[in-house]
Amino acid sequence: MEFKKTKVLKDNPTHYCPGCGHGIVHRLVAECIDELGIRERTIGTAPVGCAVLLYNYFDCDIIECSHGRSPATATGIKRVHPDKIVFTYQGDGDLAAIGTAETIHAANRGENITVIFVNNAIYGMTGGQMAPTTMIGQKSTTSPRGRGENHEGPPIKVCELLSKLDGVEYLERVAVNSAKDVRRAKKAIRKGFTNQLGDKGFSLIEVLSMCPTDWKIKPAEAVNFVEEDMKKVFPLGVYKNRSGD
Amino acid sequence: MMAEKILLKGNEAMVEAAIEAKCRFFAGYPITPQNEVPETMARRMPQVGGTFIQAESELAAINMIFGASAAGARCMTSSSSPGISLKLEGISYIAAAELPCVIANVQRGGPGLGNIRAAQGDYFQAVKGGGHGDYRLIVLAPAGVQELYDLTMKAFDWADLYRNPVLMLGDGLLGQTAEPVVKKKYRPACKLPKKDWALTGCTNRKSNVVKTLMLGSVEALADHNRHLVQKYKKIESELSLVEEYMTDDAELIVSGYGMTARIAKGAVKNARAKGLKVGLIRPISVWPFPTDTFKRAAEKADKFLVVEMSNGQFVEDVKLAIECKKPVEFMGVGGGWYPTPENVLEKIETVLGG
Helix, strand or coil: CCCCCCCCCCCCCCCCCCCCCCCHHHHHHHHHHHHHCCHHHEEEEECCHHHHHHHHHEEEEEEEECCHHHHHHHHHHHHEEEEEEEEEEEEHHHHHHHHHHHHHHHHHHHCCEEEEEECCCCCCCCCCCCCCCEEEEECCCCCCCEEEECCCCCCCHHHHHHHHCCCCEEEEEEEHHHHHHHHEEEEHHHHHHHHHCCCCCCCEEEECCCCCCCCCCCHHHHHHHHHHHHHHHHHEEEEECCCCC | CCEEEEEEEECCCCHHHHHHHHEEEEECCCCCCCCCHHHCCCCCCCCCCCCCCCCCCCCHHHHHHHHHHHHCEEECCCCCCCEEEEHHHHHHHHCCCCCEEEEEEEEEECCCCCCEEEECHHHHHHHHHCCCCCCEEEECCCCHHHHHHHHHHHHHHHHHHHHEEEEEEHHHHHHCCEEEEEEECCCCCCCCCCCCCCCCCCCCCCCEEECCCCCCHHHHHHHHHHHHHHHHHHHHHHHHCCCEECCCCEEEEEEHHHHHHHHHHHHHHHHHCCCCCEEEECCCCCCCCCCCHHHHHCCCCCEEEECCCCCHHHHHHHHCCCCCCCCCCEECCCCCCCCCHHHHHHHHHHHHHH
């Protein structure tokens, strides 16, 4: 097998930190778009946060949204162009804190969009503050003694939460901390896009990812942190597959 | 053939005008006194193959407009004062991204939850920005249901022409008043530019990006903001809508906007019947503000009287326009009630007597 550049990703070097998972997730999304031959009909949304510069890397139509509102903006785009493929790319603060309402309601309306949700349990671009997915005991700049269950509440489990909504088509949690996991993540992302091609409705793929910079550990340790800490709190797997395909 | 004339509430008239002007996407959230807008949209949009969405919040609604407009659709949202406050984040983004859309504010009493009666307390918010950063909205303030219908239709064209949001600044009185409306066939008010910036999928063209983040060189944002300022100056030089009534020999110019100005016009008529030399200037576009009209009037008139349903916002723009060269008296009515022509006439007589 030959490892080639994708048509969708531009040659621009990314701004991501060493050991960050965004590069891998970008590559997986790009490979899926390439393989499905949909670049020219795809419209993506970039979030606020680390992935805000998505439009520098993806060579397809992109809108950069305000914080947390991507699912609403994507709803507007998709309703205007039902024949186009619309995806959102969101972090944990964007999707599960400031944009919780937009996420839940777009999911519940069964909007025919694909949501790529990158969960690294911390706020990256703003410098390592607590995220809605920060785990109990995990330290951040705004939970310096470690997140406490009684004070900050337990982390929000997005797939489990959304799985209760009848309007949702597909939910899967994957990770990008090992080669095996990356392969599974690709399969899930591809399914998220094919669901949309088949007008099946709302798909969300939660991707557990590394943030060595804000976790203040080495990239190799970050890979282990996902494996040993995050996967215990956020178990991988399919949380919903409404049509069962 | 006689033109079709039907009785419509202001809120309903906006919907009919929007649909006639090929608006095919509406997202909104219920709030009194503008509920007939989403309710009528919910009924009418499916009839013309358009989309109506009751959003989960005003924030979601305005961001659906952000997406729909970026996708190239003619789109509209409406709300009332507290709801417009919630939309301001999105409005700032839409203005920064230079996307066209029409937003209606059927103003109610405030601040806070206030009440649901007519008020004009959102003038600063409408014409001075409201949301964060340096931006301007084109703001139109009709004084009757027919004018609301006509201007709503044109608002879509001006939004497209300048790639800028247009705000219809009404109030509960205008939204809830039913008047006969002559329905007109839509004809574009100007030559409309191609939407080659829209997100439609990059088939046979380079990919399009809609963004408001201006990182990079130190000058990146300054350049973008300078570009916006140039656009706003162009709008100011090209777009000015104003009604003048009996101003030629007027010693006193009464001014206001929207329904208050219509009430004041009644008072001016009654004052004329009494032999008092009074005229009226009513800005129809409150941004851009018809500064020249006021300047010219200030050369002849002795005094000005501003009437508004707030405790003093519009009055500041009148003072600025005439550079305080003549005294400006103020009649402010706050708290969600409107003055009667008799109230205004009484004030006119006091001002002229004093």
